Amino acid sequence: MTMLSLASTLAESARRYPDKTAVVDGDLRVPYGQLWREARGYAAGLRELGVRPGDVVALLAPNTVDFPRAYYGALAVGAVIVPVHLLLTADEAAYVLRDSGARMLICHTALLAMGAAAGGSAGVPVVTVGPAVTGESTVDVPRLEDVSAALDPVPTFESRQAEDPAVILYTSGTTGVPKGAVLTHLNLVMNAVVNTFDANDAQHDDIVLGCLPLFHSFGQTVSMNGAFRIGATLVMLARFSGPAAIELMLRENVNVFQGVPTMYVALAEAAGGYERLPRLRLCISGGASLPMAVLERFNAAFDTTIFEGYGLSETSPTATTNQPHFGTKAGTVGHPVWGVEVEIARAEVDERIELLPVGELGEIVIRGHNVFAGYLGRPEETARTVVDGWFRSGDLGTKDEQGFITIVDRKKDMIIRGGFNVYPREVEEVLARYPGIVQVAVIGVPDETHGEEIWAVAVLDKDTSLTEDELVAWSREQLGRHKYPRQVRFVDELPVGPSHKVLKRELRRTFGG
Numbered sequence: 001m002t003m004l005s006l007a008s009t010l011a012e013s014a015r016r017y018p019d020k021t022a023v024v025d026g027d028l029r030v031p032y033g034q035l036w037r038e039a040r041g042y043a044a045g046l047r048e049l050g051v052r053p054g055d056v057v058a059l060l061a062p063n064t065v066d067f068p069r070a071y072y073g074a075l076a077v078g079a080v081i082v083p084v085h086l087l088l089t090a091d092e093a094a095y096v097l098r099d100s101g102a103r104m105l106i107c108h109t110a111l112l113a114m115g116a117a118a119g120g121s122a123g124v125p126v127v128t129v130g131p132a133v134t135g136e137s138t139v140d141v142p143r144l145e146d147v148s149a150a151l152d153p154v155p156t157f158e159s160r161q162a163e164d165p166a167v168i169l170y171t172s173g174t175t176g177v178p179k180g181a182v183l184t185h186l187n188l189v190m191n192a193v194v195n196t197f198d199a200n201d202a203q204h205d206d207i208v209l210g211c212l213p214l215f216h217s218f219g220q221t222v223s224m225n226g227a228f229r230i231g232a233t234l235v236m237l238a239r240f241s242g243p244a245a246i247e248l249m250l251r252e253n254v255n256v257f258q259g260v261p262t263m264y265v266a267l268a269e270a271a272g273g274y275e276r277l278p279r280l281r282l283c284i285s286g287g288a289s290l291p292m293a294v295l296e297r298f299n300a301a302f303d304t305t306i307f308e309g310y311g312l313s314e315t316s317p318t319a320t321t322n323q324p325h326f327g328t329k330a331g332t333v334g335h336p337v338w339g340v341e342v343e344i345a346r347a348e349v350d351e352r353i354e355l356l357p358v359g360e361l362g363e364i365v366i367r368g369h370n371v372f373a374g375y376l377g378r379p380e381e382t383a384r385t386v387v388d389g390w391f392r393s394g395d396l397g398t399k400d401e402q403g404f405i406t407i408v409d410r411k412k413d414m415i416i417r418g419g420f421n422v423y424p425r426e427v428e429e430v431l432a433r434y435p436g437i438v439q440v441a442v443i444g445v446p447d448e449t450h451g452e453e454i455w456a457v458a459v460l461d462k463d464t465s466l467t468e469d470e471l472v473a474w475s476r477e478q479l480g481r482h483k484y485p486r487q488v489r490f491v492d493e494l495p496v497g498p499s500h501k502v503l504k505r506e507l508r509r510t511f512g513g
Helices: 008-016 032-048 066-076 090-100 109-122 144-149 185-199 217-230 242-252 261-273 292-302 379-385 424-431 468-478 504-511
Strands: 021-025 028-031 056-060 080-083 104-108 126-129 165-170 180-184 207-210 233-236 256-259 282-285 306-311 318-321 340-345 362-368 390-399 405-410 415-417 420-422 437-447 451-460 487-490
Touching (some): 008 021, 008 217, 021 032, 032 126, 056 066, 056 090, 066 080, 066 104, 066 126, 066 217, 090 109, 090 165, 104 109, 126 144, 165 185, 185 217, 185 318, 207 217, 207 242, 217 233, 233 242, 256 261, 261 292, 318 340, 340 390, 405 424, 415 451, 420 424, 424 437, 437 504, 468 487
Parallel strands (some): 021 233, 056 080, 056 104, 080 165, 104 126, 207 233, 207 256, 256 282, 282 306, 451 487
Antiparallel strands (some): 021 028, 165 180, 306 318, 340 362, 362 390, 415 420, 437 451
């Protein structure tokens, strides 16, 4: 059997670069050797509290140094980690704890009110990390630091099989209740290695802004595990905003930024308020399609290039990305990463995979070391999703003659108006180019005459006097008769989820009548 642990990502860099700064968290600078020693201390504390190899441990913590301490501490004791979204309600978090079979919840003290309620509802014991707090909410909740302080750190991490579960990531539940995607040690180690050494031009002296939520697959694999794999420095930012990110990047000389499109929008908007901007050597976008207009504005402001990629929680997450080796093509998500195949299959055929020729539109399917082990306790859903060895993404796209993959839209977001298929991303790309539009989302709203009608919901620059009727009239000149939005609504901000993706389901709920 092949033995492998995701914990080795930190352990090896601690062995190679013990004195190099691994994490910057405010005024705190934690070297690799210290971070791994503290994680091993947490592992000893978790073992003292009854956690055994293979047990499921949930983790509720913001982007502070406490997250990697607890994350790698749980891995070191051989546990399976369930990161919990920070914006869940206590009832939603309790569902995750119950469904995953969590043995314990590690909860940051800043989130203890929600964590304690969730743990109590699910019957799961809670242990805290982070700064000590006082008050009734802390009664009978042990601090992991205190438990660990009385023990010697474990000497090394527990050995695990490569195909053993390492992390269970819960999907957003847009098609029903959230499902736990089981990712193995092999999935996550390989994805970190391939992102770092093959797909991206990562370097040992990189200083990476850790603003992506670490409970999300993008932040975990590409930011945290990727940075630690190569021995780079991760600068934590717990609450993202454009100005906060720019100021922190300037202060810490950050040269690598990884974010989702809404973050690039915020940075481009904030850039005009600064005489000097960070010198960003490498920028990576993922999580959702990046509008061309945003890419162009950001590249112009920061004098850099964004490498856009694509993946899902079920693919660890990276499946494709624009890569220096192949060159970049704006508007695409690049080529498959090393060891992964990405093809286009006939979307309307569910029971088997029928691959389509170059240039044809279909469902993106993925095969390789990054594909998850399945949905926890849901073999039927796993069987519907993994067909003939291919993971069905639910995304529609094309592959050109040079091998570049283009995302057209989510299957579920496609609008059918009067019998014609309309892809919201195509409409959004056009509308985003109108001067003064900061961000826009296009949705389908039920309509008695056409089945669905096209609506655009947009955020405007504060100095723009554009009216909704003017944007409709302009878009009519730019788009086909079946594509342009018949209704436009202006809002102060678009709803986003914990991973900073625009929540179109919330827009449909608001404007769908």
